[in-house]
Amino acid sequence: MTTKELTCVVCPMGCQITISLDEDGTVLSVEGNTCKRGDTYARNELTDPRRTLTSTVVILGGTDKLLPVKTDAPIPKKDLLRAREALRELTVTAPVACGDVLCTDFLGLGVSIVSGKTVEAC
Amino acid sequence: MIVIGGGPAGLAAAIEANKAGLPAEDILILERDREAGGILNQCIHAGFGLHHFGEELTGPEYAARFLEEAKARNIPCLTNTMALSLSEDRTVTFVSPTEGLSRVSADAIVLAMGCRERTRGALNIAGTRPAGIFTAGTAQRLVNIDGYLPGRKVVILGSGDIGLIMARRLTLEGAKVLRVCELMPYSGGLPRNLAQCLDDFGIPLYLSHTVVSISGKERVEGVTVAEVDENRRPIPGTEEYVPCDTLLLSVGLLPENELTREAGIALDPVTGGAVVDETMQTSLPGIFACGNVLHVHDLVDYVTEEAGRAGRSAAQFVLNGLDGTTRKTIPVKAFSGVRYVMPQLVHTDAEAPLTLFFRVDNNYRNKVLTVSADGEPVYQIKKRILVPGQMENVVLRSDALNRMKNASSVSVSLSDPDGKEGSR
Ligand SMILES: Cc1cc2nc3c(=O)[nH]c(=O)nc-3n(C[C@H](O)[C@H](O)[C@H](O)COP(=O)(O)OP(=O)(O)OC[C@H]3O[C@@H](n4cnc5c(N)ncnc54)[C@H](O)[C@@H]3O)c2cc1C
Ligand code: SF4
Numbered sequence: 001m002t003t004k005e006l007t008c009v010v011c012p013m014g015c016q017i018t019i020s021l022d023e024d025g026t027v028l029s030v031e032g033n034t035c036k037r038g039d040t041y042a043r044n045e046l047t048d049p050r051r052t053l054t055s056t057v058v059i060l061g062g063t064d065k066l067l068p069v070k071t072d073a074p075i076p077k078k079d080l081l082r083a084r085e086a087l088r089e090l091t092v093t094a095p096v097a098c099g100d101v102l103c104t105d106f107l108g109l110g111v112s113i114v115s116g117k118t119v120e121a122c
Numbered sequence: 123m124i125v126i127g128g129g130p131a132g133l134a135a136a137i138e139a140n141k142a143g144l145p146a147e148d149i150l151i152l153e154r155d156r157e158a159g160g161i162l163n164q165c166i167h168a169g170f171g172l173h174h175f176g177e178e179l180t181g182p183e184y185a186a187r188f189l190e191e192a193k194a195r196n197i198p199c200l201t202n203t204m205a206l207s208l209s210e211d212r213t214v215t216f217v218s219p220t221e222g223l224s225r226v227s228a229d230a231i232v233l234a235m236g237c238r239e240r241t242r243g244a245l246n247i248a249g250t251r252p253a254g255i256f257t258a259g260t261a262q263r264l265v266n267i268d269g270y271l272p273g274r275k276v277v278i279l280g281s282g283d284i285g286l287i288m289a290r291r292l293t294l295e296g297a298k299v300l301r302v303c304e305l306m307p308y309s310g311g312l313p314r315n316l317a318q319c320l321d322d323f324g325i326p327l328y329l330s331h332t333v334v335s336i337s338g339k340e341r342v343e344g345v346t347v348a349e350v351d352e353n354r355r356p357i358p359g360t361e362e363y364v365p366c367d368t369l370l371l372s373v374g375l376l377p378e379n380e381l382t383r384e385a386g387i388a389l390d391p392v393t394g395g396a397v398v399d400e401t402m403q404t405s406l407p408g409i410f411a412c413g414n415v416l417h418v419h420d421l422v423d424y425v426t427e428e429a430g431r432a433g434r435s436a437a438q439f440v441l442n443g444l445d446g447t448t449r450k451t452i453p454v455k456a457f458s459g460v461r462y463v464m465p466q467l468v469h470t471d472a473e474a475p476l477t478l479f480f481r482v483d484n485n486y487r488n489k490v491l492t493v494s495a496d497g498e499p500v501y502q503i504k505k506r507i508l509v510p511g512q513m514e515n516v517v518l519r520s521d522a523l524n525r526m527k528n529a530s531s532v533s534v535s536l537s538d539p540d541g542k543e544g545s546r
Contacts, residue, residue, distance in 0.1 A: 006317070007313045007314060007316065007317035007321075008314070009314040009317050009318045010314075011172050011178075011314075012169070012172065012312055012314060012420070012421055012512075014312055014313030014314040014317070016313070051318065051322065052168050052178075053294075054166050054167050054168055054180055055166070055294060056166060056265075056266055056269070058269070063157075064267070065267070065268065065269050066266065066267060066268075066269050068166035068180060068181075068182045068266065070168060070180055077322060080294065080322075081293075081294065084294045084295070098182070098183060098186045116166065116180045116182045116183050117163075117182040117183070117186065118186060
């Protein structure tokens, strides 16, 4: 049996979770989480760790120079840097409202890029 | 009612005052930036609103909810407007491009000026003063609002949340974050930020380490890092030179209380903010404080809650002339292991439930938190993990409050389950 320690990042509580695995990697137990979401997080973390990407894109003709954006769902951790680079290709024009979808099925990852702020045209 | 500062605290105070019956035209928010929203505008990462909205929002998204509500309620907000002074009789002097220099007297004032970053860490470091030294918050603004990358090879001093968030942000932007050095033997940041900002990107955290000198003439060329002993003094022989072009300082936040001090409001030397009672009223009647200007918060959700209380109290003060000073208060003090408690005063007839917020002074495991009235425990709770980076709270119900009523002072302290006080 092996154990893995990890910090749940789902909420600011940041519970310390211990996962026990048998020889062929089957999860025997998940301990230390305060809620169900921690259990799900820990199991996913072993097979398919994902994070929400937040970043900025250039916005033209607006009161701001940059528009904060995010993926509407977590993407594989290994794709974070690649996704950030790809966002540099995305330029939007004001006005944009908070919540507007700027691009769908981003990089074929099945997520959309969503605006995180309302920026008026100037 | 005048609200000084249009961050999440100021916005929530104004909205709640309006909900409590104060007409929108009797409220004025003063904000020195070109837009309201406060520090949230530059915090583009997710991690806001889990308590308040039950979903994880980015800073600008969280701010947008309050900006929209304030707008829908027609609450006036003057941007590009800086409050310059505040007097005891609740007169505010401010300057703005549209109004020029103005003086306005109000029935109630809400202080919501937020924090600014400590730079002390920089002043103590030996060596040259080249370009390339930034506070983490300044770097955050440069990257997220102005679109500039402050450097390519970065060392971060201080492991507070802003430093951790910037470690990840700069990495995503293509910079190499070489290490994060923390003077203390523990990090002041949230555990989740250590995991998702450092571990995810393989950025090493050096606990009990500091930057002892900076090299470089025009631009930072490197820093010398050393381990520190238990008295936080560098240990000779542990120095290591790290070539880099940028040093970020994330060494804490300081409540911005120049106006508060000038008005003669009593300050708490530990929090750096005003002394308040549970209605958020300061030592001057009709002047209330909330958010980071009162004490540093790690979660904006608590700022919103606290500011709501300040706004409702201020509205009541204006509408009913409710003057807390005629009611008796009891001082609430922090002891063994507890660094501070907010509020610092509680009215003898305070309404239940009453929440006391506090921070501990070190990392603790399996402790008992006790609230005592004149030495007699009125409430106890076991706490599994307590860290200085996380604001904690206890909720007192009417039975505990009844037992506090006639006390001359209330204390909040940590002890071992077996009764010993204070040890780690
Ligand atoms: C980098 C960083 C990361 C954070 N990450 C998180 C997180 O992940 N999750 C979370 O929940 N919380 C987070 N927080 C905490 C949260 O953002 C703050 O607690 C919250 O923004 C504080 O709100 P405030 O209104 O008190 O202060 P601020 O947001 O600082 O607002 C104060 C406002 O007052 C204005 N002002 C100041 N002085 C004057 C004056 N004299 N006249 C007029 N206006 C004035 C300022 O311009 C500013 O807009 C983070 C904070 C920082 C700094
Ligand atoms: S286990 Fe639940 S409570 Fe603990 S950090 Fe994860 S989501 Fe939060």
